[in-house]
Amino acid sequence: MSISDNPDAIDAQPLAARARSRNVQALFWGLLIAFVAVAPFMLYPIFVMQMLCFALFACALNLLTGFTGLLSFGHAAFFGVSAYITGYLLTSFGMPPLLGILAGVLCSTLLGAVVGALAIRRQGIYFAMITLALAQIVYFFAVQLPFTGGENGLQGIPRGHLLGVIDLNHSLSMYYFVAVVFLAGFWAIFRIIHSPFGQVLQAIRENEPRALSLGYNVDRFKLLAFILSAGIAGLAGSMKSIVFQFASLTDVQWMMSGEVILMTLIGGLGTIFGPVVGAFIVVALQQELAGIGSWVQVVIGAIFIVCVLLFRRGIVGELARLLKVTSV
Template identity: 70%
Template sequence: MTNRILFVLMLVAGLTAPLFAYPVFVMDLLCFALFACAFNLLLGYAGLLSFGHAAFFGGAAYITGYVTKEWGFTPLLGILAGAGFAMVLGAAFGFLAIRRQGIYFAMVTLALAQIIYFLALQMPFTGGENGLQGIPRGHLFGLIDLNNSLTMYYFVFAIFVIGFGIIYRTINSPFGEVLQAIRENESRALSLGYDVDHFKLLAFVISATLAGLAGATKAIIFQFAALTSAHWQTSGEVILMTLVGGLGTVFGPVVGAILVGALSHELSAFGSWVQVILGTIFVVCVMVFRRGIIGELQRLVSRKQG
């Protein structure tokens, strides 16, 4: 029930956002929100900490940029190509990473993602440190001009809602229940007859694909695939967003992405102090605020009811 109200609120806020905020900035936040939701599916529901999600986010951006710029793909097709790449990459990384557990899983994903980072830095088509520039926004279905930032905004918002919907359905399905069972007690899930590795891999692939969807969309918005999107610091940022908003909550990552995104934007004049501040928030969250904003709110509400 609460979720339904919150969802309607989010829709209204999203549809009216361009009236009171700069559309490009909101689009950026939407991409990060989708990215964080995809990440949360893995850590919040399956209990798997991936420290390499930047590879899917950044990798998809490069692929989308390349196929729309060099092969003349339409924007939608380009975004799908990017997300498809993230899906394949997710299957490969997931297959390798689930062979180790816990803390090793995090290290393996981080190291694998670093391969993508170096490829993005060294391959001939990626533009090295400058990133892949001059990606066309193009026309949606060959008809609707996306160079208009309002049209672009609603296109991005539609992608966000679809991605969010997929994650919501996944969490609230029998599949999602099994994921949570694995998070709570992996050996018990295994002894109940669930093929744990199969579930983990599928969760990893879905999460990677949607992270790729977010990165691909971002490349079209900014007409630019940035090397920083594939850097480990981006993987860290998405963890922070999810943690601040609330791990394992439906709307937490959205709230966290908006907060952290807005904060980084506001503080961008302070240079490296941004990093110090984000690091401090990280430490504070881990030490005393592990439920995150939405998690704490939920606790307050349920305490009042109980």
Template identity: 60%
Template sequence: MSEAALSAPKTRLNRETVLILIGVALLIFAPFHVYPVFLMKVLCFALFACAFNLLLGYTGILSFGHAAFFGGAAYFTAHAVKEWGFSPELGILTGVAGATALGLVIGFLAIRRQGIYSTMITLAMAQMFAFFCLQASFTHGEDGIQGVPRGYLFGFIDLEQPLNMYFFVLGVFLVGMFMIWRIINSPFGMILKSVRENENRAISLGYSVSRYKLAAFVMSAALTGLAGGLKAIVFQFATLTDVSWQMSGEVVLMTLLGGIGTFVGPIFGAALIATLENYLATSEFPVTVITGIIFMVCVLVFRRGIIGELYASRLGRMLASKPEN
């Protein structure tokens, strides 16, 4: 094996380490200069996109139904906190548990097929769940669950205070990102990448590919549920928008813009889309048209996504320190 091949993982790690350290430093000081609620929205959707990227970027499974896990967790969390009186941390864990159960069911059906057939199964199942949310009594139909109290974290930290809520969201986001990083850099993650690159070869090596696919699907659903439950606490409501097919399409767009298969790429994609939606909401020009134009430009010019192109650029090579021999 060549020296360049041996140094490639270290180089990528160095690039991402630099970006991560800069990003964490900015996030710590950001709420003192930027509207905290907007930042919390970015963090929730960034975690959502990174969880989705775990399935698409590292396992090679395209899901058009991830809104079921995101919105389902939001509903479960909102109902548990408002109706059952759960604390915010227990409410979020309830949402994660619900999303994990949904991921197990939908994933079990989706991995039995490949390619477009698997993708359409995820879309169909997500639409069925969206219809259930429309009809179920506990979701309150088109009105959704509103007025969800933020409550007290661990019984004494008032989450109604914007800074307390922000740093709680930041802490959960960092924990979720660490979990994703640990998964993709473990032997399990290496097997997922081998399945993505050549499934038949992974099978010939004796790996139970179906089990690894299902495990990745469930993990992605659980982390997506973490983002959805967090979003319900931040905005204090859960609605049908969270389980719609548009939400599934939006997370695909975030991941593609940021860079599929990169650790920090989906974060930048989510930040870009959230910023456009926030600052162009009052514009007469439709936001969806602008995001569509950006997506087309990205596909035609930046095939690897924003961060993927950065890694391949001269600037990316400058960010990477040379590994010691």
């Protein structure tokens, strides 16, 4: 596993801090891989799969919001569209799962290109409102188009056989497939963040006019970040629809966009591992609180308020501050 950073990007940091960052990152990677490997033997596999799907979703949002500084309030659109497309292709055409996922990701990436191109025309708070409004169009389509099943959604999506051999109806094979996809997606985001491209994204987050004046085509970088983020969010959505064997309107609703923001915020916006931690916490919380019915929404709202007021760095962000490392 390569944990090496892009050297010219963090030259300014003292060597000791850099080494510490790298050690802590290695520690987190170790913990994550160990958790993913043994979790299905300690927890319900389907529960862990849900965690992993949402963790990937939150990491995708974090790439855009945490590292590029663009708050998207419409990421459920990409997650949901991909879930619907994959589900539809698997159910109605009996497509193999890998092809279905590929098609789902392709659709969410294309949608990301359209939404991103429109949204980056405005900045800051307007960006959030535009993404929310565009996602609402997607929601209305999901309600009205004939193939989505309206209020019922798509149910009984077959999991099928991976590459024609591995039976995904088997809980553990399904689990390790999800785990591999999650780790691959997470590793891709990790690499993107540490690439020169990722450094430019962070420069845009810190000071957009300066990045512009240094000669970077800021809009192109933002658009590309948006497309990548949408594509990975789509990957998470596709996996979710195969794991749970259904795709429904909740996947495309604005509440889903809000939840994934909460996951990222709790874990730590702009931290590498934060969204994973945040997603685990929110999914576990929803599981625990399932008994109190609609009070869950009140609890989630209250957590939002507390996080924003007292806890803006998030769990991993606070941890990083305590350990005096710059990037985890």
